[in-house]
Amino acid sequence: MRVYKKIVSLAGFLVFFLFLIEIELRGGEHVLGLFGSRRIQVSEANGYSVYCFGDSYTFGDGAMPKDSYPRQLEKLLNNNDDKARIRFRVFNLGIPGMNSSQALLFMKHILAKYAKPDLIIIRVGVNDCWNFADTNFYLHLPLGHLVQGG
Template identity: 40%
Template sequence: MSKVRRLIFRLPVWRVVLFILLLIAGLIILTEMTLRVAGGILYRPIRAEVARLEKPRPNTFRILCSGDSHTYGMDAPADLSYPRQLGNLLNSRSLKTGYQVVNGGVPGFNSSQALRQIKETLEKPESRPDLVIVCAGKNNDHNFQEARFWREETLKTQPIRAQVRELLERSKTYQLGKITVYNLQRSLGSDHDLQYSSLIKDDEFLTRWLIQDYGEMIETVRQKNVHILFLNYFLACRSVDDALQSTAKKYGVGFVDVRSFRQPFGLTMKLVGDTLHPNEKGYAAIARFVADALMENGLIPDSPKYAAPFSTQPEVPPTGAGQ
């Protein structure tokens, strides 16, 4: 050890600094590679359900549920997400149609990533759904990946900051650092804002971004003659609620208000898990409400009101939907 110390002290300062910088860079690269490999392994089962889709059997009605962790089923067992419970519920009620409900939820997804997933799924005839249900946008305040609207708007006023932030947001190491700082602040009971430092707090900006993505989703499914339905979040998210109101009015489509049963706050929180996602009971409530809305408004074949997708006939907003 003493020999190593003597060797280090004999080296020029610039070499010591260079060695330290290279060591730090190497650790960052190693961490980034490890996180990406681990993420690929962990998310493989999530993406596989969409990636492995084949041409459905006759008399099968396919529903794609696209979104983030609220669709994926965070805070509940894997078989008790709202898409899984919705599929079980529809099949238990159906006498003539088999329902295949695909869970396309990926934790952390923003609305732009959900839009890309919908486009990719519709592009292939074997994976194309008959109905798309979307619950996305809550992560837009801190996830800017694939966000064309965010990049274009930020480049207008802060071009350098926008490019640097975009590069950082692609880094898994940076994301891990943000989460670590957030959890450390919360564990220490800091009085500072415990949200990520990169949060966009401008609801008007977020609403415009969501309206653009929601509108492109609608135009995309219309081109493929597919129905689309939007859900809001179990716990209120102002930008999503505002965007859904505007989108429903502009395009004549509906969204299911999953909070329309309006229980007292204490009872509602019993349907929410530790990370403020619905628990299995909360997802069951969402599944029942969505199933009823699909039937009552003719969006599935078992409904007497079932009609052609709204590319040829406008949809009537579902029961419990906002206008």
């Protein structure tokens, strides 16, 4: 009977542990509210506008919004001694998990819907090795490459 209780306790612990791992893999920092979520916002900018498209690196996943590279870029660009006070507005359009095909589609959507920026920065590609959504690279491979594997 004691062995049975130990097995049940161990099984319960494993289920609970796997549940915690699942929460973390699905973005536990957002579920638990540690960093909060960010809405994608694009608005008219006075001065120069910069759109930053990309994946979780651009989004700043796991960091505070002020620590993402688009926000840091905006601070650097606006920290100038120019008398004219040229202002820059940098928009963080990063979406975690996005592959390069999805980024292209998203960029086309944003550019069709909002004002054109003065500069576009794209930082994407790390998710292409596992996220094949909206891709069609296989259509451009020679048939022999697919059959022979090389």
